[in-house]
Amino acid sequence: MKNTEGMLKENSLKGKVVIVTGGGTGLGKSMSAYFLKLGASVVITSRNMEVLNNTASELEKEIGGCILPLSCDVRDEVQVENVLKQTVEKFGEFHVLVNNAAGNFASPTEKLSYKAFNTIVDIVLKGTSNFTLAAGKHWIAQKVGGTVLNIVTTYAFTGSGYVVPSACAKAGVLALTRSLAVEWAKYNIRSNAIAPGPFPTEGAWSRLLPGELTEQFNPVRRVPLGRVGELQELANLAAYLISDYSAYINGEVVVIDGGEWLKGAGQFNALENVPPKRWNELDKLRKKT
Ligand code: HXC
Ligand code: NAP
Numbered sequence: 001m002k003n004t005e006g007m008l009k010e011n012s013l014k015g016k017v018v019i020v021t022g023g024g025t026g027l028g029k030s031m032s033a034y035f036l037k038l039g040a041s042v043v044i045t046s047r048n049m050e051v052l053n054n055t056a057s058e059l060e061k062e063i064g065g066c067i068l069p070l071s072c073d074v075r076d077e078v079q080v081e082n083v084l085k086q087t088v089e090k091f092g093e094f095h096v097l098v099n100n101a102a103g104n105f106a107s108p109t110e111k112l113s114y115k116a117f118n119t120i121v122d123i124v125l126k127g128t129s130n131f132t133l134a135a136g137k138h139w140i141a142q143k144v145g146g147t148v149l150n151i152v153t154t155y156a157f158t159g160s161g162y163v164v165p166s167a168c169a170k171a172g173v174l175a176l177t178r179s180l181a182v183e184w185a186k187y188n189i190r191s192n193a194i195a196p197g198p199f200p201t202e203g204a205w206s207r208l209l210p211g212e213l214t215e216q217f218n219p220v221r222r223v224p225l226g227r228v229g230e231l232q233e234l235a236n237l238a239a240y241l242i243s244d245y246s247a248y249i250n251g252e253v254v255v256i257d258g259g260e261w262l263k264g265a266g267q268f269n270a271l272e273n274v275p276p277k278r279w280n281e282l283d284k285l286r287k288k289t
Contacts, residue, residue: 197257
């Protein structure tokens with residue numbers, strides 16, 4: 001058994017229709033691939049139809065199953081409602097919404113224009129609330145349950161400089177997750193979130209650690225386990241959280257980061273840089289005094 005292997009039993013998601021926003025690339029693509037493998041039908045959306053079509057053909061060829069690519073800017077509620085309409089036309093119903101689409105870049109906050117700040121908040125927070133609201137209204141009206149899985153970040157609860165619009169928006173998504181977990185439980189709608197640490201994707205890393213920053217701030221050095229995440233590890237967690245195996249998990253945010261955020265938080269964690277020899281010397285000094 002390896003961490004790069006699928007974790008759930010065959011057909012664990014059979015009969016489920018899953019919408020994955022930002023499903024054409026990165027984490028969205030790898031989650032979609034695993035959902036398909038587990039028997040789900042998957043709708044992938046983003047703004048770039050060419051990327052979506054390429055991903056859909058690649059996954060259909062590799063895995064088979066049913067994947068529907070639909071163009072949609074999450075900021076536009078009309079386009080969002082249209083995705084749900086086309087999904088219901090094609091599959092009869094949908095059962096899971098994975099809010100994964102995001103926009104981000106690293107910048108000193110004082111250099112941002114108003115538009116730059118709003119763009120990120122619009123994609124991340126409003127995009128997620130648009131899809132969640134549309135899906136929730138539909139599920140409630142149809143009297144069917146549903147599951148929402150939001151992809152946030154660990155700085156949704158710690159905050160972080162240099163990605164401030166994203167931190168504000170992801171914190172909002174986390175509040176949305178926890179609020180609706182309670183309010184919509186009576187409609188049998190579960191809401192959970194995943195907070196990933198560093199998982200290498202072109203979309204995130206090219207924008208957050210451009211140029212020489214990739215090496216200078218190599219995320220591997222911040223992770224106690226000494227490595228970045230494997231895409232399958234995240235896909236395994238996501239598949240579990242949208243499956244019926246996790247039916248009693250509601251309002252949870254699951255961190256999958258190799259211990260990264262806690263390393264930054266623990267007051268004395270930096271003492272790991274003290275070499276073992278120096279600890280022995282310090283011990284002698286302590287005994288002497
Ligand atoms: C400062 C910037 C900027 C940058 C854009 N802007 N990039 N400001 N630094 N690097 C400003 C623009 O100048 C403009 O403001 C405003 O933002 C909107 O830019 P547009 O290019 O017009 O917006 P749009 O075409 O909607 O593109 C959105 C985008 C783009 C976010 C800027 O990067 C994108 O499409 N991203 C999608 C994918 C993505 O970001 N993936 C990463 C997710 S990773 P002005 O005022 O000049 O007109 C993630 C990881 C979290 O979230 C944690 C990792 C550990
Ligand atoms: P990514 O490949 O850039 O994924 C972002 C996706 O969102 C893209 O497919 C993009 O497609 C789509 N998108 C952006 N703006 C959109 C809009 N307005 N409407 C619809 N779709 C839009 O990056 P990723 O690393 O896989 O990120 C996926 C998720 O994981 C994000 O929520 C991110 O915050 C989170 N995350 C990632 C990491 C990491 O280390 N990779 C860590 C923590 C959290 P288009 O641009 O074609 O529309």
